[in-house]
Amino acid sequence: MAVRVQTEDFDIGAEILALKRGNPKIGAVASFIGLVRDMNEGDVVSEMTLEHYPGMSEKALEAIVTETKQRWDILDTLVIHRVGVLKPTDQIVLVVVSSAHRGDAFAACEFIMDYLKTRAPFWKKENTSAGSRWVEARESDDKAADKWQQDG
């Protein structure tokens, strides 16, 4: 159930291999990668800086993973969130979940992302054709996270 906050890029193949290695109980692995887009709010994005709250970011991710384990029958998880300067096409975040069956892996992976988007202390500042600006939180992200409270 690893959680990592790092500046370095990650290799999804190597990470999934490491997560599933040697466990014949795993019947499903679901993963999600978030990437930097070259366009936001109609402006061209040349790069973005990911800031976090050291000390809280890892704890917040661990709390999300703990809640995920309570809700679904999953075997293992990996969450990697990058910080620092990133450019379009760069990888930002990785979530991997393993379980016996696909339903738990799919749902748990989506849940982790929805909660990460609203509860983990990370912020994006983007350099665009219209200048430098902090990315505003989206109401749709709150709604995505809220839906799990109704379901749960």
Place this chain on the structure above:
Amino acid sequence: MVKLVYLARLRESFGVTAEDIVLPQGVCDVAWLRQWLCQRGETWARELAPGRPVRMAVNHALAKDKTVITDGDEVAFFPPVTGG
């Protein structure tokens, strides 16, 4: 002493990353602390005004208005998160 930490847009607006303060008399929870900081005026009053989307954490856990603050705590103020 209580350590106050400001992040992202708030850190830039205030021009402060962190500060140590003596908890003022009567300030016992997060909402009171926010109100007290508003008394600094200008940027502080504008950014922390009631109704502005500000999130707070006490000792690295998301806080509610009524979350209690005691000596030695670390209290963080930041905008709604935008990671992922």
